[in-house]
Amino acid sequence: MTKTSERQKVLDVAPVGIPDESGRPTASNSSKLRLPDFRLGVVGFFVLVGVALVSLQLIVLIIAAFNGTSLFEGFEATLNNFSDVFLNPLFLPTMGNTLLLGAGSIVFMLLFAVPFAWLYARTALRGRSLLLVLVTLPVAMPGFIVAIGYTYWLNSANGLANLLARDWFGIQGPVFDVSDMFWMVFLQGTILSTPAFFMLVPSFEAMDGRLEEAAQVSGLSRLSTTLHISLPLISPAIIATAIFYFIAAIEMFDFAAVLGLPVQRFVLSTWLYALVQPASGAPQYGQAAALGMFAILIISVLMVLYLRAMRRAKRNILVTGKPAQQLRIPLSRKAQIGAWAFIGIYILLTIVLPVLSLLWSSVLSYFQAPSPAAFAAMNFDAYKQAFAEIAPILGNTLAVVVAVPTVAVLIAASTALVVTRTKSRAGKILDGGIMISVAIPAIVGTVSFLYVGLLIYKVVPIYTTIWILVLAIVARQIPWANRTISSSMVQIAPELEEAASTSGISKGRTFSSIVIPLVKPALMFSWFWVALLAMRDLTVPAMLSTDSTQLLSTTIFKFSEAGQRTLSSAIGVILLVAIAIVVTIFEIVVRRSDRQSK
Amino acid sequence: MNRAKFRMLRSALAVGVVAMLATACGGGGATSPAGSGKGGDVVAQAKSEGETASKNFTPALKDLIEKAKAEGTANLFVGSAKYTADQQAMLSQAVSAYFGIDLKVQTQSLGSWPDAYQQVSQSLKAGATPQIDLWVASMDFNSQLGQNGQAASVDWAALGAPADDILKVPGADSLYIQDSVRAIIYNTNLVKKEDVPKSWEDLYDPKYTGKIASVPLPTMWPAVGLATGQQQAVDMVTKLVKDQKMALLPSLSQVQQGVADGQYSIGIGLISEPLRGKGAPIASAHVKTGVIPAGAVPLKSAPHPAAATLLAYFLTQAKAGQAAAFQVLTWVKHTNEGTEAYEIANDAGVVVAPVDFQTTVVPEWVPKFSKALGLS
Numbered sequence: 001m002t003k004t005s006e007r008q009k010v011l012d013v014a015p016v017g018i019p020d021e022s023g024r025p026t027a028s029n030s031s032k033l034r035l036p037d038f039r040l041g042v043v044g045f046f047v048l049v050g051v052a053l054v055s056l057q058l059i060v061l062i063i064a065a066f067n068g069t070s071l072f073e074g075f076e077a078t079l080n081n082f083s084d085v086f087l088n089p090l091f092l093p094t095m096g097n098t099l100l101l102g103a104g105s106i107v108f109m110l111l112f113a114v115p116f117a118w119l120y121a122r123t124a125l126r127g128r129s130l131l132l133v134l135v136t137l138p139v140a141m142p143g144f145i146v147a148i149g150y151t152y153w154l155n156s157a158n159g160l161a162n163l164l165a166r167d168w169f170g171i172q173g174p175v176f177d178v179s180d181m182f183w184m185v186f187l188q189g190t191i192l193s194t195p196a197f198f199m200l201v202p203s204f205e206a207m208d209g210r211l212e213e214a215a216q217v218s219g220l221s222r223l224s225t226t227l228h229i230s231l232p233l234i235s236p237a238i239i240a241t242a243i244f245y246f247i248a249a250i251e252m253f254d255f256a257a258v259l260g261l262p263v264q265r266f267v268l269s270t271w272l273y274a275l276v277q278p279a280s281g282a283p284q285y286g287q288a289a290a291l292g293m294f295a296i297l298i299i300s301v302l303m304v305l306y307l308r309a310m311r312r313a314k315r316n317i318l319v320t321g322k323p324a325q326q327l328r329i330p331l332s333r334k335a336q337i338g339a340w341a342f343i344g345i346y347i348l349l350t351i352v353l354p355v356l357s358l359l360w361s362s363v364l365s366y367f368q369a370p371s372p373a374a375f376a377a378m379n380f381d382a383y384k385q386a387f388a389e390i391a392p393i394l395g396n397t398l399a400v401v402v403a404v405p406t407v408a409v410l411i412a413a414s415t416a417l418v419v420t421r422t423k424s425r426a427g428k429i430l431d432g433g434i435m436i437s438v439a440i441p442a443i444v445g446t447v448s449f450l451y452v453g454l455l456i457y458k459v460v461p462i463y464t465t466i467w468i469l470v471l472a473i474v475a476r477q478i479p480w481a482n483r484t485i486s487s488s489m490v491q492i493a494p495e496l497e498e499a500a501s502t503s504g505i506s507k508g509r510t511f512s513s514i515v516i517p518l519v520k521p522a523l524m525f526s527w528f529w530v531a532l533l534a535m536r537d538l539t540v541p542a543m544l545s546t547d548s549t550q551l552l553s554t555t556i557f558k559f560s561e562a563g564q565r566t567l568s569s570a571i572g573v574i575l576l577v578a579i580a581i582v583v584t585i586f587e588i589v590v591r592r593s594d595r596q597s598k
Numbered sequence: 599m600n601r602a603k604f605r606m607l608r609s610a611l612a613v614g615v616v617a618m619l620a621t622a623c624g625g626g627g628a629t630s631p632a633g634s635g636k637g638g639d640v641v642a643q644a645k646s647e648g649e650t651a652s653k654n655f656t657p658a659l660k661d662l663i664e665k666a667k668a669e670g671t672a673n674l675f676v677g678s679a680k681y682t683a684d685q686q687a688m689l690s691q692a693v694s695a696y697f698g699i700d701l702k703v704q705t706q707s708l709g710s711w712p713d714a715y716q717q718v719s720q721s722l723k724a725g726a727t728p729q730i731d732l733w734v735a736s737m738d739f740n741s742q743l744g745q746n747g748q749a750a751s752v753d754w755a756a757l758g759a760p761a762d763d764i765l766k767v768p769g770a771d772s773l774y775i776q777d778s779v780r781a782i783i784y785n786t787n788l789v790k791k792e793d794v795p796k797s798w799e800d801l802y803d804p805k806y807t808g809k810i811a812s813v814p815l816p817t818m819w820p821a822v823g824l825a826t827g828q829q830q831a832v833d834m835v836t837k838l839v840k841d842q843k844m845a846l847l848p849s850l851s852q853v854q855q856g857v858a859d860g861q862y863s864i865g866i867g868l869i870s871e872p873l874r875g876k877g878a879p880i881a882s883a884h885v886k887t888g889v890i891p892a893g894a895v896p897l898k899s900a901p902h903p904a905a906a907t908l909l910a911y912f913l914t915q916a917k918a919g920q921a922a923a924f925q926v927l928t929w930v931k932h933t934n935e936g937t938e939a940y941e942i943a944n945d946a947g948v949v950v951a952p953v954d955f956q957t958t959v960v961p962e963w964v965p966k967f968s969k970a971l972g973l974s
Contacts, residue, residue: 089974151861156808157788158860177808179845262845264814264972279814279973280712280964283720366878367859388683454724463726546729547673547706558707562680563851563873565859 039508046414051430053411053475054437060448061296061440064289071285071451081290088287090266097260098250098268101185105249106242108189112346113196114238119339120197121204124328126336131343138194138350142536142553142579143254145572148560149354150187151258152361154178160357163369179263188255190350192245199244203237209328240309247299247306251441253539268295269539272443276543285447292444299439355576362569382570389559389567390574393550396466397535400473400551401582405481405530408474409523412481417511419482420489421497431486438479442539446472450544466549472540477533481526488522489515524593528586535579552578640925641691644918648696651916658756659911665904667699672905673706675714675730676927678849680707685926692922693912701905705927710815710849711735715742722748722899731906734775734894737765738817738956743895744769750896750903757911765893765953772893773914776929779939779948780821780890782883783854783870788863795883798826798834801864807842809863811853814846816967818867820960824888824949828963835970838866846971854880869938872928882938884945889932891950 064071068078085091116135119125153161156174165175176183211233215225253269261270268291275288331339361367362382368374418424419431437445449472453463462468492515500510516523541554550558552575559568655663666672674689689703706729708714715735718728719742733743743749749770755761763774782795788809795801801810812818823831838844847853850868857865858878870880894914896906912919913929923929924937932943932950942948968974 155861157862262811262847263843264839264846274973277709277713278716279710279971280816280968283716365876366855366873367861385682385684392683454720454726457724457726461726463721463724464729547704547708548729558680561678561848561852562707563849563853563855564680564682565855567682 037506037508039512040506041508043414043417043508043511046411047418047430049407050411050415050478051433053471054433054478056452057437057440057445057448057475060451061289061292061444064285064447064451065293067286070282071455081286082294084284085287085290085294090271094266094268094271097181097265100181101188101256101267102246102250104182104185105189105192106246108186109192109196109245109249110238110242112190112193113200113241115339115342116193116197116346117200117204119343121201122207122209122329123339124330125339127340134343134347135194135197137347138191139532141191141351141354142538142575143188143191143252144258144538144553144557145358145575146187146191146350146354147255147258148568148572149357149361150183151178152357152367153353154183158367158369160369178259179265181260181265184255184259184265187259187349188249188252190346191255192249193346193350195248196241196245199241200237203234207233236309236312240306240312243302243306243309247302247438250295250299253442269441269443272441273543276443276447285451288444288447292441295441295444296436296439300436303435303439358569358572358576362566362573365566367565382566383574385567386570386574389555389571390552393552393555396469396549397551397578399466400470400541401531401535403467403470404473404477404534405527407470408477408481408530409485409527411474411478412485412526413516413519413523415478415482416486416489417515420486421494421511421515434479434482437475442476443543445475446540446543449475453544464546464548469541469544469549469551472544473534473537476537476540477530480533481530484526484529485519485522488519492518520593524586524589528582531582531586532579535575535582640688640918640922641695643921644692644916645695647916647918648698651696652698654758656756656758658753659758662757662904662908662911663697663699666697666701666902666908669902669905670700671702671704671731672902672909673704673729673731673900674906674909675718675733675735676705676707677711677714677734678707678709679705679851679927681705681926689922689926692918693909696912696916696918697908701908703909706730710813711739712815712817715739718897719743719746719748722746722897727901728897728899730897731900731902732894732896732909734892736778736817736890736892736956737767737772737953738960740765740770740772740893740895741767741957743897748898750898750900750907752896752907754911757907759911759915763914765891767953767957770893770895772895773910774891774931775894775910775914776892776923776927777931777939777950778818778821778890778892779869779930779932779942780818780867780887781869781939781942782885782887783857783865783868783880784883785857785860785863786879786881788860794881795864795885797885798822801834801842801866802837806864808845810838810842810866811845811847811856811862811864812838812866813848813850813853814971814973815867816964816971816973817956817960819967819970820955820963821888821890821951822866823963824951824955825886825947828959832963832966832970835967839970839972869930869942871924871930871938874938882942884942886946887942887948889939889943889948889950890956891931891953 060071063075065081066077066079068076068080116131120128120131120135125131151159153159154176156162156177156179159174159176159178161176162174165171207230212225212229215229216222220228250268253273256265256267256270257273260267266274272288272291275284275291277283360370363378363380364374365377365379368377415430415434419427449468450463453468457463462471496514497507497510500514501507505513536553538553538557541551542557545551545554552571556568556571556575559565559571672693686703686705689705690701693703694701708717708730718730718733721728733740733749740749744767747769749772751769752771754764754771754773759773765772765774782798782801784794793803793805819831819835820828822834823829826834839846844866845856845862847856853862853865854868854870854873856862857870858873858880860879870878870882874880894910896903896910900906913923914920920934924934930937930939932939932948934940939948965974
């Protein structure tokens with residue numbers, strides 16, 4: 001829609017406050033202008049809720065880190081939590097493992113994401129749209145399900161891969177051992193490739209292919225062109241993506257918990273978990289908070305580096321923006337086959353293998369290698385049980401999947417409005433605060449909600465309800481939703497609002513009638529994305545859910561922890577189907593919305 | 599995100615959905631009815647046993663039944679185990695049939711005993727209503743609840759429980775409900791008959807390197823120390839972790855499942871039921887070990903104290919209750935004939951921890967086991 005037609009639309013739908021011929025607002029309109037702006041009030045309310053959720057985590061974190069006693073028993077200023085953490089013999093190995101996990105994951109992530117983004121955006125690969133579809137698939141797989149799936153393939157005793165290596169190649173010892181650090185790093189890296197791909201594609205698309213063409217015309221080889229022209233151009237975007245997902249990688253709990261905890265290999269996220277849910281003794285919330293503050297410090301530095309890298313990446317793109325469509329690099333037949341083989345390996349690793357093992361595991365009472373006896377022992381009893389287990393928790397899951405994205409998007413849209421549509425200092429502080437909250441480790445942030453839930457229980461008994469889960473997950477998702485919506489809002493020219501303002505239209509109405517409709521796709525995308533993440537999330541629900549507030553994800557985890565593998569696998573399969581349904585609903589809604597807008 | 603990219607992404611996701619549905623539904627199909635005749639047997643047994651026993655119910659028990667009837671529900675703490683709706687229904691039907699009332703039993707999985715104790719204690723301190731009515735754990739936890747005034751005071755004798763079944767600690771007298779037998783289990787496909795461990799030292803065999811699993815619970819090991827000596831047990835754990843690369847899984851149930859699945863050859867900390875009963879290739883090694891009695895006590899501010907007390911009485915005093923506890927919860931005492939725990943006690947011998955063992959000996963040794971397990 002053009003700016004002119006948008007302005008006309010504003011004038012059509014919002015005639016209040018239009019000045020009369022003398023230039024003054026009409027009497028009726030001026031009285032309307034003096035009325036409290038309800039829409040602005042709504043925005044303000046959600047900004048306040050967002051600020052409360054984010055600051056709550058930071059405040060409780062700081063108090064707990066410097067508190068020598070339980071928060072329920074008062075406050076005793078101390079630095080002991082920091083010394084206890086830093087002098088703990090686990091500190092250095094844990095930090096070493098975390099660094100290795102973060103850096104290693106990024107290496108494997110880039111190993112897949114960069115070639116995929118390059119193939120998609122810069123080459124004439126046949127079936128590019130299929131590549132996009134295939135690379136998107138792993139989004140539907142919760143990390144802990146992938147990790148559990150791989151334990152059946154790669155465990156050293158009877159992992160299917162080891163059994164195949166023995167049967168096919170006669171190798172007696174275990175070839176693979178899922179408890180090796182390598183697998184934690186590799187699997188986490190491959191899973192992160194999907195979001196990294198989406199982050200890199202726009203940068204690859206925005207690269208000016210004429211520079212490469214000019215280099216080759218000047219006699220440079222394809223390798224030299226890549227090394228001296230293409231890579232320097234794209235490297236800021238790759239670095240920014242690497243830093244961003246390094247932060248995500250060191251915070252991820254799923255792989256570290258399923259693959260690392262059995263062999264007591266701690267990383268930041270699992271050590272935090274062990275501190276707040278220790279095998280014996282009281283939870284060490286103070287130490288967890290101190291460790292959380294240390295993590296925030298490190299992550300904040302990385303965030304600054306990320307923002308700088310992003311600015312550099314944008315500079316490169318802005319200067320040389322040019323459609324790359326006509327400049328796609330042709331691929332030979334061999335290269336095409338090689339590229340598709342590479343894509344196939346990725347899909348095999350991220351989708352086919354974990355789903356196959358999950359399905360296999362769900363139909364056998366105890367795990368067996370495929371054999372005639374195993375096929376004879378297959379049964380679907382677990383699915384009947386699974387549906388019986390799911391029925392009572394469906395309401396909780398539905399509440400979370402609907403309420404979390406709705407509240408998170410309302411908060412994120414409101415804060416994005418303040419940040420992008422006002423030039424106030426408060427807007428900048430709000431933006432900074434939201435960015436910092438990315439650095440709060442999920443486990444530490446969740447502990448804040450646990451504390452507050454218990455502290456206010458007598459006044460507001462939210463602690464034992466599903467709503468504390470909703471608020472805690474919302475708090476985790478605000479920054480991500482805010483980034484998506486902000487980046488969309490920032491593209492809207494201010495002239496539209498200026499015109500509305502000149503016409504006497506209130507700010508609240510301008511927001512709701514002009515800005516919000518223009519960023520509707522971003523709002524819908526954020527809603528869907530947050531709904532998906534809420535459905536998959538395990539970190540927050542694992543710590544806050546009680547038996548009466550179980551979700552699909554926690555039920556799978558609990559049954560798995562309780563040794564009921566068959567049942568947990570069956571529920572895992574059902575969760576995948578449920579995620580697929582959420583995606584389908586989203587698609588239908590968007591299609592309908594598109595048809596209406598046409 | 600611009601509109602073109604947005605369209606691009608959602609189209610991709612849509613195709614993804616179809617693929618996921620196709621993949622995820624691939625394993626579906628007809629289901630066979632769950633549940634077993636055993637459940638029906640226990641309920642029938644409870645009904646007939648209850649009809650006879652009701653003639654001898656004490657006045658306190660009769661009064662309790664009325665109160666429990668009014669409450670209608672009992673939330674039972676079951677550690678980190680998780681039971682299906684069918685299993686919970688079987689417990690409900692059995693206890694209801696025994697007392698002739700409608701009582702719904704809900705199992706509550708809060709995690710390991712130490713973890714759950716912290717959650718419960720914290721909630722009670724904050725004034726929150728506990729999620730559980732009936733607490734079941736070893737007596738050190740019950741004792742701590744008693745000291746904090748968080749356990750209900752129940753006159754078990756007035757209900758008809760014999761003195762031997764009452765584990766006495768200040769403020770939290772509990773009914774003896776099950777034993778934690780810290781046994782060794784093995785996969786019968788992976789461990790040959792002649793190689794089945796006959797002593798704890800047999801676990802040092804290099805062929806078990808990387809093939810032993812247990813849990814990161816330092817409170818579990820002093821029970822093994824009852825049979826081997828505490829310092830010897832600490833040395834053993836150190837060797838198992840360092841030399842034998844013993845895996846530490848999140849729960850004992852997972853250890854059992856891991857051994858049944860063949861991911862590990864040996865598991866430490868529990869017996870092989872209930873998976874052995876389901877045909878899994880798993881059995882217990884008959885090695886002398888320690889046994890920790892666990893007691894049941896209602897929480898003081900429990901929403902259903904009478905129902906919780908009645909449930910504890912049923913699971914410990916009625917034969918049908920013990921059968922239900924075994925079949926559904928796999929709770930067993932080493933004195934129950936025909937059980938694996940009984941066989942181990944008879945063949946190899948067990949050392950039963952005295953009631954004050956966990957309040958006197960365990961706290962002294964837990965830090966050493968914790969270090970040996972690499973937890974501190």
